Amino acid sequence: MEFFLNSFFATAKLKIAIIFVGLIFILSITNLSAQTNSEKPKRIVSINLCTDQLLMALVETERIISVSHLARDSSISRFSDKAKNLHINYGMAEEIYLLKPDLVLAGEYSKKYVVAVIRELGLNIVTVPVANSLEAMRNNLLKLAAILGEEAKAKIIISKVDNLFSLKNTYSKKPVAIVWRTRGLIDGPGTLVHEMLQVHGFRNLAKNLGRGQLGNINLEQIIMTRPDLVIIPESKNGYPSLSQLVFKHPALTSLDRLNKPWLTIMRFPEWGLICGGPQVLKAYELLASIRMNLLAKK
Amino acid sequence: MEYNNKHLVPYLSYAGLLFLLAALVTVLFLMSVLWGTAEIPIITFLDVLLGNESPTGIILLELRLPRAILALAVGASLGISGAALQGLLRNPLAEPGLIGVSGCAALGSVIVFYTGLSVTYSFALPLGGMIGACLSVGLLYCLAGRDPSILTIILAGVAINTVAGALTILALNLAPNPFAAFEVFFWLLGSLTDRSMNHLFVALPFIVIGTCFLLSTRRGLDALTLGEDVAFSLGINIKSLQTRIVLGIALAVGASVSVAGVIGFVGLIVPHLLRPFVGYSPGYLLIPCALGGAALTLAADIVVRFATQGPELQLGVLTSLIGAPFFLVLVIKMRREGQ
Amino acid sequence: MTFLTARNILISKNNNNIINNISLKIRPGELVGLIGPNGAGKTTLLKSLLGIVKPIEGGVYLNNLGINTLSRNYVSKHLSYLAQGAPCYWPVTVKQIVELGCLPHTYDTKKREGSISNIVAESMASTGISDLQFRKVTSLSGGERTLTMLARCLAGQAPLILADEPVTGLDPSHQIKIMQLLKNQVSSKTGVVAVLHDLNLAAKYCSRLVLMSEGKIYADGVPETVLSTQNISNVYGIKAKMQYLDGQPIILSGSI
Numbered sequence: 001m002e003f004f005l006n007s008f009f010a011t012a013k014l015k016i017a018i019i020f021v022g023l024i025f026i027l028s029i030t031n032l033s034a035q036t037n038s039e040k041p042k043r044i045v046s047i048n049l050c051t052d053q054l055l056m057a058l059v060e061t062e063r064i065i066s067v068s069h070l071a072r073d074s075s076i077s078r079f080s081d082k083a084k085n086l087h088i089n090y091g092m093a094e095e096i097y098l099l100k101p102d103l104v105l106a107g108e109y110s111k112k113y114v115v116a117v118i119r120e121l122g123l124n125i126v127t128v129p130v131a132n133s134l135e136a137m138r139n140n141l142l143k144l145a146a147i148l149g150e151e152a153k154a155k156i157i158i159s160k161v162d163n164l165f166s167l168k169n170t171y172s173k174k175p176v177a178i179v180w181r182t183r184g185l186i187d188g189p190g191t192l193v194h195e196m197l198q199v200h201g202f203r204n205l206a207k208n209l210g211r212g213q214l215g216n217i218n219l220e221q222i223i224m225t226r227p228d229l230v231i232i233p234e235s236k237n238g239y240p241s242l243s244q245l246v247f248k249h250p251a252l253t254s255l256d257r258l259n260k261p262w263l264t265i266m267r268f269p270e271w272g273l274i275c276g277g278p279q280v281l282k283a284y285e286l287l288a289s290i291r292m293n294l295l296a297k298k
Numbered sequence: 299m300e301y302n303n304k305h306l307v308p309y310l311s312y313a314g315l316l317f318l319l320a321a322l323v324t325v326l327f328l329m330s331v332l333w334g335t336a337e338i339p340i341i342t343f344l345d346v347l348l349g350n351e352s353p354t355g356i357i358l359l360e361l362r363l364p365r366a367i368l369a370l371a372v373g374a375s376l377g378i379s380g381a382a383l384q385g386l387l388r389n390p391l392a393e394p395g396l397i398g399v400s401g402c403a404a405l406g407s408v409i410v411f412y413t414g415l416s417v418t419y420s421f422a423l424p425l426g427g428m429i430g431a432c433l434s435v436g437l438l439y440c441l442a443g444r445d446p447s448i449l450t451i452i453l454a455g456v457a458i459n460t461v462a463g464a465l466t467i468l469a470l471n472l473a474p475n476p477f478a479a480f481e482v483f484f485w486l487l488g489s490l491t492d493r494s495m496n497h498l499f500v501a502l503p504f505i506v507i508g509t510c511f512l513l514s515t516r517r518g519l520d521a522l523t524l525g526e527d528v529a530f531s532l533g534i535n536i537k538s539l540q541t542r543i544v545l546g547i548a549l550a551v552g553a554s555v556s557v558a559g560v561i562g563f564v565g566l567i568v569p570h571l572l573r574p575f576v577g578y579s580p581g582y583l584l585i586p587c588a589l590g591g592a593a594l595t596l597a598a599d600i601v602v603r604f605a606t607q608g609p610e611l612q613l614g615v616l617t618s619l620i621g622a623p624f625f626l627v628l629v630i631k632m633r634r635e636g637q
Numbered sequence: 638m639t640f641l642t643a644r645n646i647l648i649s650k651n652n653n654n655i656i657n658n659i660s661l662k663i664r665p666g667e668l669v670g671l672i673g674p675n676g677a678g679k680t681t682l683l684k685s686l687l688g689i690v691k692p693i694e695g696g697v698y699l700n701n702l703g704i705n706t707l708s709r710n711y712v713s714k715h716l717s718y719l720a721q722g723a724p725c726y727w728p729v730t731v732k733q734i735v736e737l738g739c740l741p742h743t744y745d746t747k748k749r750e751g752s753i754s755n756i757v758a759e760s761m762a763s764t765g766i767s768d769l770q771f772r773k774v775t776s777l778s779g780g781e782r783t784l785t786m787l788a789r790c791l792a793g794q795a796p797l798i799l800a801d802e803p804v805t806g807l808d809p810s811h812q813i814k815i816m817q818l819l820k821n822q823v824s825s826k827t828g829v830v831a832v833l834h835d836l837n838l839a840a841k842y843c844s845r846l847v848l849m850s851e852g853k854i855y856a857d858g859v860p861e862t863v864l865s866t867q868n869i870s871n872v873y874g875i876k877a878k879m880q881y882l883d884g885q886p887i888i889l890s891g892s893i
Contacts, residue, residue: 520737522726523729524724524725524734524786525725525726527687530687530688531712532740532793533709577730577733578727578728
């Protein structure tokens, strides 16, 4: 009797085990096929300005359902024209859910609880970390390219990044530059700005002054250290910007009388300074020629 | 009313006090002009006097000097406004910031700023600040004027601050662009960085007029020690006194806030520290507080310039860090004294 | 000679007539006691005589000139006010308070007799508070505070002193001292009006009493006449009788 029961159970266990393994096998196969057979996501929503830019750079508008409301602001979004024809969202879970996306892109600093709720609602949400270096930008592009199914387009951009990498140590003479944001904030080593300056053949004043990742500098310091190039964000939108007034400071006007101009100021569109994506490459495009001009003057 | 310091501080007369404070202000002013990231050799002064332009000379004239003068002017207006308000309300806890004057002035400036008027008319920004300040002082007087008990004042001030704060954060909330909101937010925290002579020319006249109004109230404030009715019987025109104080504070504080953002607690700390040295006489307190406020603000502005790592330390934040615990200690002390 | 007159004044608050058609003439040479039950309008009448409270009808005249038309400075040189409770909002010294009394004369260099410090010293001496001159007012007893405020009034050298309940709540020695000082102030050119609750003090020190009731003047004359048993009964609602002890009048109050 015992032996019979044992053998029955043994068989039962074995049967269960076999069925269990079989189920797993089948499920995994279907999962794999879900990955390999799935087309690229067709209904993509982005709730973050930086992922908006990446999305609009890589994917055709037919597959983009919605971008964040900031994407329509031409000073901070390079693709604001594209965004004008797209639905915009305010990053709220309910509105995202109702759009029935098959992919949601969020940024590293998107509200964590919103991201969590969207995930719990069963949507596929991917968080793209902030790109603090070219390497990070490259990785973001690769990762997104795979998810979005746009390997070809991404490859073009990545090749540009690789190009910049290769230029890094090829410069013999490096003028000093500084990216001077509102409130006197400057980007030091460990930021994308720092690396972009380096690959374009400039030395970052922030590093010369010993600042960390985020530092500050006031007009007096800029005047005295006299970098060869000062890059400032350009405000186009019409709303008055307090920080813009600094660049009309009488001190600069007086200094220009002494030595015209005391500072070479270049205005960058703001979208070139806030997110790490292909638009950044575009913004810094002119630096190469400017560098030549600066060296020629010296 | 003369005062007698014999039992407070030996050998320190009123003139002596003023001299000491003026000396302190002068020293701090010179420090503010001479210290900084740029080395300014003494020869620069010669250059400036002779009219030779040099980079260091330009930094001195266009950057350091306006900043130092503004710190002095703003600090003086905050100091004297605090003293005058405390004299009017007969309460040592009144302060332009606590009672909503700075908050309303800031709101006025933010509105002017958002509508873009500040770009077209350079006087628009301080004007907005002053209108805001005027409204708040008037409102405070309506709510707490006849009954200067500490509870009424603080409640009225809280109410006004709440309204001003609500409208300001509404403006920030509805900002079309987060970076604009970001900018305004930090401007509100108070700063004198990179101000120019233009700022000075715009704000200084109003600060001077406001201060003059306040200085004219010294006798009246002394008489108010005995209460409004007795002061009236001594020949003080109470309505005129109130108007001059309201206008004076509105002009001085309004212009200061519109140029430098919100710098709080100076009007609370300075009168409290100096009151024993003038025999608690509210009228005699005004001029020392102007000097003391100038000294405090100059000192704070020097300190913020030397914190260079990371984002800029805002001036208003520093004064709050000093002032808030000071206020706490003051409240505890007053409770103990059973006032 | 300074005359202070109220003619048919009417003062109303929240539809209540606090002062109902009162005419009163104050002349120097008298210590006038303003008496009456609580709510009769004594303090309001005093304040209207000073110009602090403005009547709806009628007017107050100082030397036959409307008090509201006169400059504050002129009025402050003729009338001084001793407020109820001797308020003082800052912990200043006695000397500083007395000096405040000289405010009306700040801009007269010739008219005042003697310098400020002399006047202040004299005023403090006559009220007997010279020893207290460097004490903080907030540390004084009620009687000492009132003496300080009285010294302040004296320093102003105004011919008429108007005092609102100067001795209420003080100990007997201070009450007598202050009433005596007020009486000493009365001369051919100067006078005092004092609001009083204590009928004994009123009877003893005042040369004239004005008895008020419900916003009107009920009686006006010498204490013996005004403080008749009938008057006291009608106005205060108590049975009392004036008697004399060693020539001093005493009001013995009985039951209701």
